[in-house]
Amino acid sequence: MSTIASYRAQYEAFAANGGAAAPAWLRDARRGAIARFEALGWPTPKDEDWHFTNPAPIAEAELRPLHGATAGAVTAAALAPFAFGAAWPTIVFVNGRYRADLSRLDAGAGVRVMELARAWREMPAEIERHLTRIAPYDAQAFTALNTAFAHEGAVVHFAADAAPETPVHLLFASDAGAHDGVAHLRNLIVAERGASGAVVESWVGLAGVRQLTNAVTEVHVGAGATLRHVKVQRESDQALHVHTVQAAQERDSHFVSFSFASGAALSRTNIGTRLGGPGAGATLNGLYMVDGAQHVDHQTRIEHVAPNCFSRELYKGILAGASHGVFNGKVYVHPEAQKTDGKQTNANLLLSDRARVDTKPQLEIFADDVKCTHGATVGRLDRMALFYLESRGIGAALAQRLLTHAFAADVLGTIEVAPVRDALEALSLARYAGSGTAP
Amino acid sequence: MLDIHDLHASAGDREILRGITLSVRAGEVHAIMGPNGSGKSTLAQVLAGHPAYEVTGGTVTYEGRDLLAMAPEERARAGVFLAFQYPVEIPGVSNAYFLRAAYNEVRKARGESEADPMEFLDLMERKLPLLDMDPAMMQRSVNAGFSGGEKKRNEILQMAVLEPRLAILDETDSGLDIDALRIVANGVNALRRPDNATIVVTHYQRLLEHIIPDRVHVLAGGRIVKSGGKELALELEAKGYDWLEAPAA
Numbered sequence: 001m002s003t004i005a006s007y008r009a010q011y012e013a014f015a016a017n018g019g020a021a022a023p024a025w026l027r028d029a030r031r032g033a034i035a036r037f038e039a040l041g042w043p044t045p046k047d048e049d050w051h052f053t054n055p056a057p058i059a060e061a062e063l064r065p066l067h068g069a070t071a072g073a074v075t076a077a078a079l080a081p082f083a084f085g086a087a088w089p090t091i092v093f094v095n096g097r098y099r100a101d102l103s104r105l106d107a108g109a110g111v112r113v114m115e116l117a118r119a120w121r122e123m124p125a126e127i128e129r130h131l132t133r134i135a136p137y138d139a140q141a142f143t144a145l146n147t148a149f150a151h152e153g154a155v156v157h158f159a160a161d162a163a164p165e166t167p168v169h170l171l172f173a174s175d176a177g178a179h180d181g182v183a184h185l186r187n188l189i190v191a192e193r194g195a196s197g198a199v200v201e202s203w204v205g206l207a208g209v210r211q212l213t214n215a216v217t218e219v220h221v222g223a224g225a226t227l228r229h230v231k232v233q234r235e236s237d238q239a240l241h242v243h244t245v246q247a248a249q250e251r252d253s254h255f256v257s258f259s260f261a262s263g264a265a266l267s268r269t270n271i272g273t274r275l276g277g278p279g280a281g282a283t284l285n286g287l288y289m290v291d292g293a294q295h296v297d298h299q300t301r302i303e304h305v306a307p308n309c310f311s312r313e314l315y316k317g318i319l320a321g322a323s324h325g326v327f328n329g330k331v332y333v334h335p336e337a338q339k340t341d342g343k344q345t346n347a348n349l350l351l352s353d354r355a356r357v358d359t360k361p362q363l364e365i366f367a368d369d370v371k372c373t374h375g376a377t378v379g380r381l382d383r384m385a386l387f388y389l390e391s392r393g394i395g396a397a398l399a400q401r402l403l404t405h406a407f408a409a410d411v412l413g414t415i416e417v418a419p420v421r422d423a424l425e426a427l428s429l430a431r432y433a434g435s436g437t438a439p
Numbered sequence: 440m441l442d443i444h445d446l447h448a449s450a451g452d453r454e455i456l457r458g459i460t461l462s463v464r465a466g467e468v469h470a471i472m473g474p475n476g477s478g479k480s481t482l483a484q485v486l487a488g489h490p491a492y493e494v495t496g497g498t499v500t501y502e503g504r505d506l507l508a509m510a511p512e513e514r515a516r517a518g519v520f521l522a523f524q525y526p527v528e529i530p531g532v533s534n535a536y537f538l539r540a541a542y543n544e545v546r547k548a549r550g551e552s553e554a555d556p557m558e559f560l561d562l563m564e565r566k567l568p569l570l571d572m573d574p575a576m577m578q579r580s581v582n583a584g585f586s587g588g589e590k591k592r593n594e595i596l597q598m599a600v601l602e603p604r605l606a607i608l609d610e611t612d613s614g615l616d617i618d619a620l621r622i623v624a625n626g627v628n629a630l631r632r633p634d635n636a637t638i639v640v641t642h643y644q645r646l647l648e649h650i651i652p653d654r655v656h657v658l659a660g661g662r663i664v665k666s667g668g669k670e671l672a673l674e675l676e677a678k679g680y681d682w683l684e685a686p687a688a
Contacts, residue, residue: 383490388527391487392541392597393515393548402540406531406580413531 003059004038010065011148018067019151023120026150029132033147040141052326052358053297057266058240063212066096066181067152074175074206076102082171082204082234084419089113090169091154095211096183098152110162111197112155116186119155126157131188134218135246142242142268146184146216153186153215158195160222167198167228167417172213174239179209187217191225191253198228198417203243205236205263212240219247219255223277226254230420231271235263237294244270251277251306258415259286260424261296272301275309275337282311285414288325289318289428297326304337304367313344316411318404318432319355326358331372333365340365342372349407350380381407398433405432440465440502440636441486441605447496448485454495455481457661463605468637470647470672473658474680479640480524482658483609486638487521488514501605515541516548518604518635522594522611529581534593535563537581538600545601566599570626588619595626602630607638612646624649644676659683 011034019030042059043050074094079102083090089107091114092099098115105113112123120127137144154170172185189199203213213235221227227247235241241264247255255273273282288296302311317325327346348357361374381403389399408428415421441463448456455478463469473479485492486499488511499506506514529537542562543553554562567574570592582590591611598606608627612620627637627650639650647655647669655671656663657680664683665671 382527385527385529387488387490387511388523388529389537389541390511391515391521391523392537392601393512393544394537394540395512395544396510398540399512402532402537403529406529409531 003062004041006062007145007148008034008038014065014067014149014151021117022151023124023128025128026120026131030148030150033137033144036137037141037144037148040139040144043141049299049328053266053268053295055268058212058242061180061210061212061240063180063182065149066178066183067149073177074099074102074173078206079171079173079204082173082202083169084200084423086166086419088166088169088200090171091115092171092173093152093154093185094173095175095178095181096152096185107168108164110159110195111164111168112157113168114155116153116155116188117151119188123157126190127155127188130190130218130220131186134220134248135216135244140244142214143216143244146186146214149184150186152183153188155187156189156197156199158191158197158225160192161194162192163196167200170199170201171204172202172215173204173206174211174235176207176209178207178211180211182212182214185213185215187215189217189219189227189229191221191227193222194224195222196226198230200230200232200417200420203231203233203235203241203263205234205239208236208238210238210240213243215243217243217245219245221247221249221253221255223250224252226256228256228416229258230415230417231257231259231269232420232424233259233261233263233267233269235267237263237265237292239264241267243268245272246270247273247282249273249275249277249280249282252279253277254281254283256283256416257285259298261286261288261298262290262427264294264296266295268297268299270299270301272303274303274305275311276305278306278308280306280309284311284313285411286315287317287408287411287424289408289431290323290325291320292323293321294323295326296323299328299330301330302332302342304331304333304340304342307336307338307340309337310341311343314411314414315346316407317346317348317357318351318408319348319357320351322352322354324356327376328360328362329374330362331364331374333363333367333370333372335366337367338369340367340370340372342370344374346376348378349404350378351404401433405429408432442500443497444499445497446482446485446494446499448481448492448494450481450492455492455661456485458497459661459663461656461663463636463638465636466633467653468631468639468650470652470655471638471640471658472642472655472672472675475642477658478661479658480609483521483607483638483640486607487511487519512544515601516545520598520601520603520606522591522598522606522608524610524613526582526590526594528583528585530583532581533578534581535577538563538577538597541597542600562600566596569599569629570596571622572596587614588616591615591619591623592626595623599626599630604635605638606630606635607640609640610642611639612641612643620646621649644672647672657683
C-alpha cells in the first residue's frame with residue numbers, strides 16, 4: 001500500500017471515530033482536504049518549491065497516527081528546561097495529544113487559550129471564521145493532509161484591544177512513545193482589532209526517534225493589531241518536521257515572526273503572510289543552525305496586496321558538518337500594492353567544507369511605485385574581524401567561535417520576547433563560544 | 440625593544456615595503472610620516488601580523504624574539520598593540536565581553552590570574568574617564584554603529600586596558616575633530632611609561648603637536664627617505680612631501 005493510501009485509510013478511521021465530534025463545516029473541509037491531498041500526491045524535487053528539499057524520507061515513511069495513541073508519559077519536570085524560565089500561560093501537547101495536566105490556561109483578561117476541540121464548542125463563530133480559511137491547501141499537499149486530520153491543536157484568542165504583558169506558550173513535546181508516529185497539529189491564533197499579543201511555539205524532541213510533525217498554524221491579525229510569533233524548533237535529530245505558519249493581516253496591523261531551527265533530521269518551515277490592508281507591516285526573521293546530516297529548509301512568502309505596506313526580512317543560517325540549509329524567500333507585490341517598502345536579507349555561514357546552502361530570494365513585483373531590495377550571502381567568517389580579535393590577544397580558535405556566535409546573536413537580538421531571546425543566545429553561546437557568559 | 444632590518448613586504452604580487460630599517464628603544468615615541476601609498480600603514484599592519492601582507496625579506500626583532508614568527512595573538516600577548524586605522528565592527532559581541540576576553544588573554548600570557556567580571560568592572564571604571572567614554576558604550580557591540588571618533592577612542596581604550604609595551608597607532612588622527620584628537624592624544628600620553636614605546640603613523644603633523652615624537656621618519660616608495668627630530672614634522676607640514684624624492688626602485 002502506498003503511503004498516500006495509508007493516510008486515506010487513517011482518515012476514514014479518524015472520520016468514523018475521533019473526528020466525528022467536529023462541526024459539520026469542518027468535517028466537510030477535512031473530506032475535501034484528504035481528496036485534495038490524494039490528487040496532489042507528495043511533492044518531489046521537480047516541484048519548484050521542493051527543488052532543494054527532497055521529501056522522500058517523509059513520503060516513503062509508513063507512520064501510525066498519534067491522535068489515536070495514548071499521550072506520552074512526559075512530566076512537568078522534563079519540560080521545565082523548555083519553559084524559558086518563565087511562568088507563562090502554557091498549553092502542552094505530548095506526542096500530538098493535549099495534556100491538560102501539564103497546561104496552565106489562565107492567561108488573564110482578554111486572552112483565551114484552549115485546545116481546538118474545546119474552542120469549536122466555546123467560540124464556534126471565531127473558529128469557523130478563520131480555521132482552514134487562512135492557510136491555503138489547493139496546491140500544498142502537507143497543509144491538505146494536516147487539514148484532513150485537523151483536531152488536536154491550540155487556539156489563542158486575543159480580544160479587541162487586549163494587551164497582555166506575558167506571551168502565551170504553545171509547547172509541543174514528543175518522547176520515545178512518538179516513534180514512527182505522525183501528528184497533524186493545527187493551531188489558530190487570532191488577534192482581534194487593536195490587540196497586542198505574543199505567542200511562542202516550541203517544538204521539542206525529548207527522545208531520538210523517527211516521527212513526523214506535520215503542523216499548521218493560522219494567524220489572523222486584525223486591524224491595528226500586533227502579533228509577535230516566535231517559533232522554536234528543537235526536535236530530535238531523528239525527527240521529520242513540516243510546519244506552515246500562515247498569517248492574514250488587516251489594515252495597520254503588524255505581524256512580527258521569528259523562526260529558530262536547530263533540530264530535526266529534515267525540517268521544512270513555511271512562514272507566510274498576506275498584507276491585506278493598507279498600512280500593515282510584517283517582520284519575518286529567523287535563524288537556523290544545524291550540524292551533522294541535518295537538513296533545514298525555510299520558505300517565506302510575503303504577499304503585498306494593499307498599498308503603503310512594509311515588510312522586513314532577515315534570515316541567517318549557520319551550517320556545520322555535512323548539513324544542508326535551504327532558504328527560499330518570496331515577495332509578491334500585487335499591482336494595487338503601490339508604495340510597498342520591502343527588504344529581504346539572507347546570510348549564511350558555512351563552518352565546514354561539506355556543509356551546503358541553497359538560497360533563493362525571489363521578488364515578483366507588479367506595481368510600479370515600490371521600493372524593494374533583496375540580498376543573499378554565503379560565506380565564511382570575516383577575515384578582518386578575525387584578525388581584529390587576534391590582534392587583541394584572542395586566539396584564532398576562540399576568535400572563530402566568538403564570531404560564529406556573534407553572527408547568530410545579531411539576528412537573535414531582534415526577538416522581542418526577552419526570555420526567548422536570552423535562552424537562544426545562551427544556546428548559541430554554549431554551542432559556539434563554549435562559555436556561559438554573554439559576550 | 441624593536442629592531443626592523445631591511446623589511447620587505449608585499450600584498451599579492453605588489454611589493455609595498457622595500458627595505459625598512461628602524462630601531463625603537465623603550466621610552467621613545469617614533470612618528471612615521473609620508474604621503475598616501477608610501478607604505479606607512481602597511482608597516483604598521485605587518486608589525487601586528489595582518490594576514491593580507493606577505494613578508495618577503497628582512498627581520499623584525501621584538502624584545503629579543505623573532506616577531507615575524509609569532510601569530511598575531513602571540514604578538515598581542517607579548518605586548519604589541521595596533522590601533523587600527525579602520526576599527527572593525529563586530530555586531531553581536533559586546534565591547535565589555537571583547538575587552539575582558541582580550542584582557543584575560545594578555546594577563547594569562549603575563550602569568551597573572553584572570554580577572555572576574557567584578558574586577559574587570561572596577562578596571563573599566565578607572566579607564567573609561569581617560570577617554571571620556573560613556574560606560575553604556577561597553578554594552579554595545581564592538582564598534583557597531585560607532586561614529587568615527589567613538590571608534591578611535593575605543594581603540595585607545597583597548598590600549599589603556601591591555602597596557603602594551605609597543606603601541607602602534609595607525610592614522611589614529613584621521614577623521615577626528617580637534618576635541619576628539621585632544622582626548623585621544625591625552626589618552627596616549629597618559630599611557631606613556633619609560634618601559635614602553637609608541638609608533639605613531641600619521642599623514643599630518645597636527646597629532647604630533649599633542650604627542651611629541653622623539654624621532655620622525657618619512658616613508659616614500661616603501662623606504663625611509665629621511666629621519667630627524669620633531670622639527671622634521673614641522674618642515675613637512677610647511678613644504679609638503681613633494682621635495683622628498685622617492686628612491687629609485
